[in-house]
Amino acid sequence: MKNKFLFLSLAFLLCGGAAARAAGDNPCLMCHGEKGSGAPYVDPARMAASTHGQLACDSCHMGIDSYPHPEKKPKPVFCGGCHTDVADRLMASDHGKAIAKIKSGPAICLGCHGDQHSIRRPSDPASPLHRSNIPVTCDNCHKALFATGKLLFEPAVTYDKTVHGMVFLKNKNAKVAVCTDCHGDHDINFPANSDSRVNRARVPTTCGRCHTKQLALYSASVHGKQAADGHKEAPVCTSCHGEHNIKAPDTAGSSVSSASIVKTCSSCHSSEKIMGKFGLPINPVNSYMGSYHGVAFRAGSLTVANCASCHRYHDVLAPSDPASSVNPANLQKTCGACHKNAGELVSKGKMHMDLGAAQASGSYEWTLDMVKKLYIVLIVLTIGFMLAHNLLDLYRKGVSGWHAHPDEERMTLNERLQHALLLVTFIGLAYTGFCHRFPDSLFNTVFFRGAPGEAMRVLLHRVFAALFVALGVYHAAWLVALRQGRERLLALLPWLNDVRDFFQLQKYNIFHKGQPPRFGHFSYMEKIEYWALVWGSFVMIVTGCIVWFREWSLQVLPKWVIDLALLIHFMEATLACLAIIVWHFYWTIFDPAVYPMNWAWLTGKVAPPRVKGLENTEEK
Secondary structure, eight states: OHHHHHHHHHHHHHHTHHHHHHTTTOTTHHHHTSTTSSSOOOOHHHHHHSTTTTSOGGGTSTTOOSSSOOSSOOOOOOGGGTOHHHHHHHHHSHHHHHHHHHOOTTHHHHHHHOOTTSOOOTTSTTSTTSTTTHHHHHHHHHHHHHHTTSSSSOHHHHHHTSHHHHHHHHOTTSSOOOHHHHHOSTTOOOTTSTTSTTSTTTHHHHHHTTOHHHHHHHHHSHHHHHHHTTOTTSOOHHHHHOSTTOOOTTSTTOTTSTTTHHHHHHHHHTOHHHHHHTTOOSOHHHHHHTSHHHHHHHTTOSSSOOHHHHHOSTTOOOTTSTTOTTSTTTHHHHHHTTOTTOOGGGGGSOSSOOTTSOOOTTSHHHHHHHHHHHHHHHHHHHHHHHHHHHHHHHHHHHHHOOOOOOSOBOSOHHHHHHHHHHHHHHHHHHHHHHHHHOTTSHHHHTTOOHHHHHHHHHHHHHHHHHHHHHHHHHHHHHHHHSHHHHHHHHHHSOOHHHHHHHHHHHHHHHHOOSOOOOOOSSOHHHHHHHHHHHHHHHHHHHHHHHHHTHHHHHHHSOHHHHHHHHHHHHHHHHHHHHHIIIIIHIIIIISTTTTTOOTHHHHSBSSOOOOTTOHHHHHO
């Protein structure tokens, strides 16, 4: 090896300037620029094109002043010899300290800047630190760290799936954030470090370098002001949008999409600790979930109002702020974004209602809460009476037997058709209605899953409602216009003999005295059910129309009336369904006198139809 270097040195002296010019006036390249010379190879063209191409080799390779070189291979100096300010920033950063534990010397710099003999300026597309190459350059190390378990995720992979990464993959020259825009370059620090660009206190400023408009809105918002005051509970950009999982708001899976925004806001606003600290209502999430909007959202509607629809996004302000979208003076405009005819009365209503909270007597929520409690008492008393009444009847018939119903026509064909339509519409309304009220239940998700299912449920509920109203109009006309209808109406009117029949039956059932009453065409049980149906139908139609035609309602009615209509609609539906199960089912199915079924709704007569050829067998 020594003889080889001596030979080359002599050749250099003999050839003189001609050889030097051939090596680009760089004698080092006579050896290092020739492949197979035995010296480490340096590509002369790449060296000349690099940002260090005009520097002499001994600018970095100091102490080499003779040929051959000393046997101990010389090491290049640390890049900080020239780049002092950059080196100071790097070595003071968490990133520099972490790299220094693994590698030493120029590798700290070369790991990002590339081969020392072909370093390009970051503005050069061929540089590993050109914006178009940054994600790949960073991934060279971070991929290996992820493989060893030192990182919980692979940044480049997650970045490619973000809104920034997807734009970058389509156009690497697009003005979109890459690693260094958020994390910095020579001053990369761990997020917990207050000097880090991704420390939560500095996140708004970091994101705001690109998103200037959003930063201005956020800084003036209640969230931005609390964050600026040092409250760690106040959300910053990454609290809502995420970090390495940022997606466009209109993209499925985005934490700020219409499908996810309620969950994102709930992460803070469902915390009693956070709400209590800032003096905010304790239960805004549950009050929303129980509202008309919230129930529709839980059922899968992605067009219904959510948190951001009313409170906005980056410019969330306290309701007391005159500029807030939920300030009473602005509610009509806010609601009008969806409900074009929203009237001035909307602003006088309560948005987040908590009926269980203690309220002053006569207040908005107190009134609704009292109506709810009164309905609960009514349901308990009504269904309790029906249950006790029927159990007594069942017990007495089980002990003493019963009389068969006369074989007479109970329902005409017209009445049976009306009953059939009532049966279909009632069941349809009950099912689709309770699916709306309990969207998380199994009986809803079986048929009405997600947004398409919710749209179908709404359509079916309205179709059944329209048929139910049409049936009510027809039935009223039938009662008035036709003789048969007028006769039925007179027979269904309550009289004093119905009161007498009630007490006579209870005397017979409870005290085992006398005989059961002989009812007319309709017993008091049937009259109670009929008039309860009439009254319940009227209530359900009125309250249902208030909700159905909400654009008109919001224009002319105060919000408390709409909220009251929603409450009564649900409570009345609950009462009606329970009454059908406890009262109607007993007298038409479980009553021993008709079991297993009262056949009048099919044949017009109570007794089952006789099978031809078996009459004599039954008599025997």
